[in-house]
Amino acid sequence: MAKCEIISPRDLTQSKLKEALEYNPVTGEFRWLVTNSHRRVAGSDAGGFGYNGYWRVSVFGHRYYAHRLAWFYMTGEWPKQHIDHVNLDKRDNRFANLRLASPMQNNANTGLKGSNTSGFVGVNFDRRSGKWLARVRANGKRVNLGLFDTAEEAARARDDYAKRNHGEFFRPAIQ
Secondary structure (H helix, E strand, C coil): CCCCCCCHHHCCCCCHHHHHHEEEECCCCCEEECCCCCCCCCCCCEEECCCCEEEEEEECCCEEHHHHCCCCCCCCCCCEEEEEECCCCCCCHHHHHHECCCCHHHCCCCCCCCCCCEEECCEECCCCCCEEEEECCCCCCEEEEEEECCHHHHHHHHHHHHHHHHHHHHCEECC
């Protein structure tokens, strides 16, 4: 049983990573290639879920998010910004589901928050007016798109704006 040496994250190379782990780009799963402890047996799944729902893998003494490790494994380059999960599933690390994104693009591709009561992304009820408010974030600023009689009208207004400004990262208000 070979012990896993500790390597600084900045010294981790793609070839060193590929000596320790196998990544399947179709399934998004990592597997150990070498046995280095009773829990890290060659052929077994590598990693586990972190507190925030992302899959993480500890290799060479450092913990990495699996989506960032997958990008490095496939391209040989560490992502300089965010890696976006196209389908919003933090657990889906298939390479086809991953793409480079700026923080703004990554934030544009979000789903409903748990506290949402309207059922639509970017739409909430304004108590003062008794109407539905549509808003988005663009260029780091919140943009209010107006007040509407129904949540559906507000969602359509939000989608029209977001479609024009978020490009491939556009996510419809209705989920």
